[in-house]
Amino acid sequence: MRNILITGGAGFIGSHVVRLFIHNYPDYKIINLDLLTYAGNLENLKDIEGKSNYTFVKADICDYDVVADVFSKYKIDGVIHLAAESHVDRSIKDPFSFAKTNVMGTLSLLQAAQNYWEGDFNKKLFYHISTDEVYGSLNEKGFFTETTAYDPHSPYSASKASSDHFVRAFHDTYNLPVVISNCSNNYGSHQFPEKLIPLFINNIKNNKPLPIYGKGDNVRDWLFVNDHAKAIDVIFHKGKLGETYNIGGFNEWKNIDLIKVLISTVDKLLGRKEGASEKLITFIKDRAGHDFRYAIDASKLKNELGWEPSLQFEEGIKKTVQWYLKNEEWVKNVTSGEYQKYYDEMYE
Numbered sequence: 343m344r345n346i347l348i349t350g351g352a353g354f355i356g357s358h359v360v361r362l363f364i365h366n367y368p369d370y371k372i373i374n375l376d377l378l379t380y381a382g383n384l385e386n387l388k389d390i391e392g393k394s395n396y397t398f399v400k401a402d403i404c405d406y407d408v409v410a411d412v413f414s415k416y417k418i419d420g421v422i423h424l425a426a427e428s429h430v431d432r433s434i435k436d437p438f439s440f441a442k443t444n445v446m447g448t449l450s451l452l453q454a455a456q457n458y459w460e461g462d463f464n465k466k467l468f469y470h471i472s473t474d475e476v477y478g479s480l481n482e483k484g485f486f487t488e489t490t491a492y493d494p495h496s497p498y499s500a501s502k503a504s505s506d507h508f509v510r511a512f513h514d515t516y517n518l519p520v521v522i523s524n525c526s527n528n529y530g531s532h533q534f535p536e537k538l539i540p541l542f543i544n545n546i547k548n549n550k551p552l553p554i555y556g557k558g559d560n561v562r563d564w565l566f567v568n569d570h571a572k573a574i575d576v577i578f579h580k581g582k583l584g585e586t587y588n589i590g591g592f593n594e595w596k597n598i599d600l601i602k603v604l605i606s607t608v609d610k611l612l613g614r615k616e617g618a619s620e621k622l623i624t625f626i627k628d629r630a631g632h633d634f635r636y637a638i639d640a641s642k643l644k645n646e647l648g649w650e651p652s653l654q655f656e657e658g659i660k661k662t663v664q665w666y667l668k669n670e671e672w673v674k675n676v677t678s679g680e681y682q683k684y685y686d687e688m689y690e
């Protein structure tokens with residue numbers, strides 16, 4: 343029996359991780375702690391909410407007293423920390439929230455783990471989920487490895503880099519048993535439609551402009567979210583304490599090429615003439631400080647722990663588009679209200 347605290351479990355990646363752990367480990371108790379910000383949605387976990395090994399706690403990771411109570415009430419011996427503010431564009435408008443949640447929130451969890459475990463670290467683990475954006479931006483060539491120097495450019499990546507440093511500091515200073523992974527761009531079901539792929543699927547479907555920053559030549563390495571969840575499972579169980587593992591899809595796409603794949607997939611599934619929606623492509627002002635290219639070398643994870651992505655991109659994109667087209671109600675619910683205001687301000 344293990345009692346595992348998953349933070350941010352009502353978000354995009356978190357909900358996939360919670361589901362995978364609930365199904366794969368019926369002997370574990372999973373405690374999902376989430377503040378349910380605009381990005382957190384209990385609808386994402388409808389299928390597992392009645393499971394006997396699942397508990398949901400609505401709380402803010404920044405609230406140290408509440409977090410400390412959760413550790414003692416549920417006798418937590420493992421943490422998988424995903425809760426964060428995660429959207430780069432929002433961080434450009436409101437860096438303070440990112441510093442608060444991503445830095446102070448992580449510190450509050452580290453301190454609570456440290457105090458609750460009281461130096462007895464046998465079979466304990468604090469697993470921090472981070473991003474490849476901490477490494478900065480690449481030119482046409484090269485890859486991020488685990489030893490690439492940190493060089494964040496956006497308030498989001500700066501806050502994640504800072505949280506990674508705190509996690510390592512707790513390991514080096516107090517011997518807290520930690521592991522960190524830095525992953526590339528995820529795609530799949532239940533992603534909030536402010537991020538490129540779900541936003542564009544929704545706009546193509548609704549014949550709305552597709553706002554591409556700059557010339558669309560920035561490059562991202564895309565990984566199917568279920569493959570990220572599987573990597574997290576492997577690292578949680580087999581990762582070496584104090585180590586970092588990069589996770590990536592070995593799957594680089596220029597934004598403009600990826601968008602054309604999305605257009606053709608959506609048009610085909612909606613029975614439109616293939617490519618009909620290309621007329622929606624609209625180039626707009628570039629994102630401030632826009633990182634040119636991310637590319638992950640995930641060979642350490644493959645060679646040492648045996649993980650590699652299982653799904654081909656074309657299949658993953660088709661599944662993803664099908665999910666968004668089928669789950670109109672989910673999209674409608676999350677994009678109503680406050681989100682409309684954000685959208686109008688962002689893309690005015």
Ligand code: NAD
Binds near residue numbers: 352443
């Ligand atoms: P998300 O924005 O979809 O979900 C974040 C979740 O955290 C939400 O459920 C939200 O309610 C919760 N949350 C936010 N602030 C909180 C607080 N103060 N207290 C408790 N809960 C809070 O994010 P995501 O895309 O699923 O990313 C999850 C993690 O993975 C993040 O740490 C992110 O940095 C990292 N990551 C994301 C990607 C990606 O492509 N999405 C890639 C690499 C790493």
Ligand code: DAU
Binds near residue numbers: 473475528537560
């Ligand atoms: O690399 C991992 C990171 O990937 C995660 O840590 C972040 O949480 C996640 O949001 C993601 O960051 P990006 O900034 O790469 O993702 P986003 O979907 O916002 O943008 C992907 C690319 O598409 C990027 O080059 C910017 C561009 N873009 C995005 C939006 C929302 C556009 O051209 N137009 C848009 O409207």
